[in-house]
Amino acid sequence: MIDKVIERIDSQEHQNVQRLFEFLRIPSISTDPKAKGDMYKAAEWIKSFFDTLKLPSRIIETNGQPTVFAEAPAGDPNAPTVLIYGHFDVQPAGDEKLWNSPPFEPAIRDGAIFARGSADDKGQIFAHMCALESWITAHGKPPVNVKFLIEGEEEIGSPNISALIENEKTNLACDYVVLSDTPKFSENKPAITAGTKGMVYKEIIMKGPKQDLHSGSFGGTVANPANELAKLLGCLKDENGKVTIPGFYDDARALTDEEKAAFAELPFDENDYLNSLGSPELDGEVGFSTLERRWARPTLDVNGLISGFTGDGASTIVPAKAVAKLSMRIVPDQNPKKISELFDRAVESLAPDTVRTRVETYACAAPYLVPLDSPGMKAASHAVEAGFGDRPFYIREGGTLPILALFKSILDADSLLIGLCSPNCNAHGPNEFFHVADLQRGAKSSAHFLKLLAEINK
């Protein structure tokens, strides 16, 4: 029965790539207020995909960006239900000069599709859409009830998804959630991600003089917000790479010896990893291996800085204002609200009275750990093995999927994170890519998963 589905996926490769190209051409950048129209364009594009399959779907409005919901019933009242979640919003392209081809005009080089969103997450969610399409074409319906929830605010921290899942609780009811928004272990090794970090995203705004001042005439008489902000940021980590915010590590769950051993056994080459990033050396919290820091230790990174004169050449001013954006990635059992408050308190105590300091919170999401021994996890593992021809590793991810905790608390469903893209796919950076082969293998894995999940029930 699955053979016809797999054949269909194979025969559709060219069409799948062409349709993904259409999807990738829409610059659906959720953080950009000017991209509102493109957000709807992307949502409509997805809806029309399900319309073509004659499946019921709708665009759900939120206080922010739209979300698409679709259903494909198995026609069997006892069949289990899987909810496939993804997002159609993308990160900004950044400096377009750093892209080898335009971020929103997909190009294939060496078998990979280069475009913003190709890996994160349009290409990955589209692999599941292709799997469903192939089941329906081959057999008229999928072997389990399949639902799709594809949102438009993941890259800005999903501010409205909690309310949406709560409102649509009955429609979203499911046994498992499947997500592909994480990478493989390596170029040649598939992976299922069993844990993710949470995130608290902050912006610190420091204001000094009411306008930029001549740094000669006025320098040395009032605090310079750029100097003060730098000093404050510099205090947030110590010389061992530890975050200095009081209480920050209190609830961070330590890795067990078994977990440490499992990480250490993975074929991870630090030199290859370093070379792929291009930094002069690896660095981070003292006392932990690179994989431990990546997957299971909390971090604090400045994401952006801006103040004063940033053009070419020299302009001599005391800036009126300095702004930093920064994100903390947190691990089980750190609570994002608590970390957010500890951060605010630390900034308040570090910021001098000589400037006016304000902190904005952009995202506040919980970490998540997935049980490894559920029937769904086993089905996912076998499905990936069938789709990729290789047994997946269980890994963790430093990135954040705030939605996992919501699915658990509202729908009482565990999430299965099947990674389809390369770990160095340049998500969020220039030249993001997704291999055509991974699109196809992902679709096959998804097709197998539906079959294996149906068999659990029998």
Added chain:
Amino acid sequence: MIDKVIERIDSQEHQNVQRLFEFLRIPSISTDPKAKGDMYKAAEWIKSFFDTLKLPSRIIETNGQPTVFAEAPAGDPNAPTVLIYGHFDVQPAGDEKLWNSPPFEPAIRDGAIFARGSADDKGQIFAHMCALESWITAHGKPPVNVKFLIEGEEEIGSPNISALIENEKTNLACDYVVLSDTPKFSENKPAITAGTKGMVYKEIIMKGPKQDLHSGSFGGTVANPANELAKLLGCLKDENGKVTIPGFYDDARALTDEEKAAFAELPFDENDYLNSLGSPELDGEVGFSTLERRWARPTLDVNGLISGFTGDGASTIVPAKAVAKLSMRIVPDQNPKKISELFDRAVESLAPDTVRTRVETYACAAPYLVPLDSPGMKAASHAVEAGFGDRPFYIREGGTLPILALFKSILDADSLLIGLCSPNCNAHGPNEFFHVADLQRGAKSSAHFLKLLAEINK
């Protein structure tokens, strides 16, 4: 004899303002590579002013921006010679939204001309041009030999003026240099500036990963250049506002008790000063008064910061690069080359090996102190008293006029710094202004100075 000159200045007020408007409309931003054409337009505008007076003038090419030179002989072989120096280049406008009227479309409000360059330095140099014009109209020639040197690179640290003064040494020969590129003491009190700070301008470029990385997937495994740059900048000053660069203060000349007493006697209201700047409180090096810090203590200010994502909202990256621009203002007898080297050494020792750090030097200029007891200084003081109707204070300036040391060493001429603009004129910031009354009083002061300098010789 002077009466006719002063009458002419009075009668020309409207014309002077209109001509200054023409000058201010030219966006001659020396740091902007795209403004090359406007730099020549401004130089030609000045030249045509002297052409109209039938005075010999020429545009001198340099390796950078052009300079204008003009001469008005007194017709008396024994007459002293004054070289009036100024600059026609201006700072960038910065954020135009902060201007109440466009920076390059002059507007008069409450008797003040608002435009970029109105005070720094087009309006001030133009006051001297009006004085010469009035002498020539009234008497056919000035009472002393007058030369003008108006350059186009002051705002970028005058990289080519040293070579130019050396090359044109004979043509520039003079007894005194007069400059108006400093402010009055207060709105109602004129001033002659007897000392200026030097400046060393640096850019620090830190590079980490070869491109922006996802802060979740990769954070905590390589150094973040934005965090590292902030930490480094934060280390450059201690909790007492002292610069921590080893050796930085070694050669800084301490103020004498007399100088401290003279500063303390000036009617300087710290509250008014603070209110004019708009910061929550005054701040700076512990152990020195506000005027001491402003005029006679070295400072270090970050002028600009840029790294990573700086748009609206949140983007979660480890930036590939972070850049800071910063300036140190230095005092007698700090040597700019030595300070520059000490800075580079300090950055080298503070920068971690986990990022690649580079330092660029944009300016390196010496501080200057002017003798108070020369005949020229006395003539300047009386001239300002005649022009403004009030005796000027002797003050100092935290800004930098690198050229003063060059005039002394190459031409053996002392500089007389006659301030015409308001101390809160917003030079380098938005809404820069210059009072029409100060344009006129400045022109009269200049006219008187020429007469008083001629009388010294008799």
